[in-house]
Amino acid sequence: MNFWTQLPKPFFALAPMEDVTDTVFREIIASGAAPGRLHVLFTEFLSVDGFLHEIGKAKTGHRLEISALERAILDSKGIKLVAQIWGSDPEKFHQTALRLTEKHAFDGIDINMGCPVKKIVRKNACSALIKAPELAKEIVIATREGTRLPVSVKTRIGFNATETQKWIGKLLEVKPAAITIHGRTQKMLSTGVADWNEVRKAVQLRDSLNSDTLILGNGDVSSYADGLEKSTTFETDGIMVGRGIFGNPAFFADPDVINQDQSIHLLKKHITRFSHEWEGRKNYAILKRFFKVYVHSFDNSTALRALLMKTNNFKEGMAVLKEYEAVKHSLVNLVNHNTP
Ligand SMILES: Cc1cc2nc3c(=O)[nH]c(=O)nc-3n(C[C@H](O)[C@H](O)[C@H](O)COP(=O)(O)O)c2cc1C
Secondary structure (H helix, E strand, C coil), X not given: CCHHHHCCCCEEEECCCCCCCCHHHHHHHHHHCCCCCCCEEECCCEEHHHHCCHHHHHHHHHHHCCCHHHHHHHHHHCCEEEEEEECCCHHHHHHHHHHHHHCCCCCEEXXXXXXXXXXXXXXXXXXXXXXXXXXXXXXXXHHHCCCCCCEEEEEECECCCECHHHHHHHHHHXXXXXXXXXXXXXXXXXXXXXXXXXXXXXXXHHHHCCCCCEEEEECCCCCHXXXXXXXXXXXXXXXXXXXXXXXXXXXXXXXXXXXXHHHHHHHHHHHHHHHHHHCCCCCHHHHHCCHXXXXXXXXXXXXXXXXXXXXXXXXXXXXXXXHHHHXXXXXXXXXXXXXX
C-alpha cells in the first residue's frame, strides 16, 4: 500500500541523516512527538553495493536496524519508516528492493539523488544522477519492480546550476510516490540559503502535469511553525526537517520547547539507549556529536558540554550528568533554604 497517499497535509518528515537518524535517535524523536506532528522517519542512507556484498553488509547493516522499542513507538503513533538507499546500478537497486521488502520492516524505499559528497559523486551516484536523468529514471523503475512498497526520491534543485523544472520534469516521468526537494544545488553543498521558490516551481510543474507524485520541501526549516508556514507559502504536500532537530530535540513536541531538566533527562535516555543498542559496535565518538543537541542555551551549558566532551565512554558520560544534576539540586535547595 502507498502510505504516502494516506497522510494528512501538510505532513512532516525527519530527514535521513548519516550517523544521526539511527534507531535510537528515531525512537527518542518519535516518542517525544505530539500526535499529528511527525509522520515519516527515514533511515540513514545505505549503499546498494555494500548491502549486496557480504563484507559491506557486515559494515553497514546497522543502518537498517530497528529496535523493538522504536518499532513499538512507531506502531503506536502510526509513524512510517522509509529505508533510504543509494548507488548507480539499477540491477543492484532491484535486488536491494527485493530484500528490503522481504524484511517486512519498512513502509517505503527512498532513493538518494541528492548527496553532494565528492567521493560519492565520483561513483555516479546520488546528486550525480541529476546529470544522468535517464539512469536516474531507470533506477526508479528497477527499484519499483523489486518491491510492492512505495518508491520515493530525495534530490536537489540542480547540480552546478539550478535546473528544477528540467530535472524534476524528468523524475516525474517515472511517477515516484513522492519527491523531496532540498532547495540547494549540489554545488552549494550546505551553504547559502535553500531556495524555496524553486520548490514551489516543482509543485507547480507537478500540478500542470496532473501528476500524483507528492512533493516535500526541504532546507532550513527552523521550527514546526516555520514548516507549516513554508508548506502554505510554497504549496508543498509535506515538509522535511534536517538540522532543525539539532537546535531543538523537542521540534515535533507540543509545546515545542523543553527546559534544562528535560534536556538532561533526554540526553541520559539517549546515552542509555545508545549504549544498550550499540555498545561494542559503534564508537562512543558518534554519541558525542549529540551532546550539543541537548546541552545548549542554558546556564553553564558550554561548561557542561566541555566536561562531557572529555568523557571516554558511556559510564563517564552518565557520571558527569548525574554529578551535574546533584550539584544543581543542592544549589536549588541552598537557595530555597536561604530565601526568606
Ligand atoms: C549530518 C547529516 C547527515 C546527512 N545524511 C543524509 C543522508 O544519509 N541521506 C540524505 O538524503 N541526506 C542526508 N543529509 C541531508 C539532509 O537530509 C537534508 O537534506 C539537509 O540537511 C537539508 O535540510 P536541513 O536544512 O533541514 O538540514 C544529511 C545532513 C546532515 C546534516
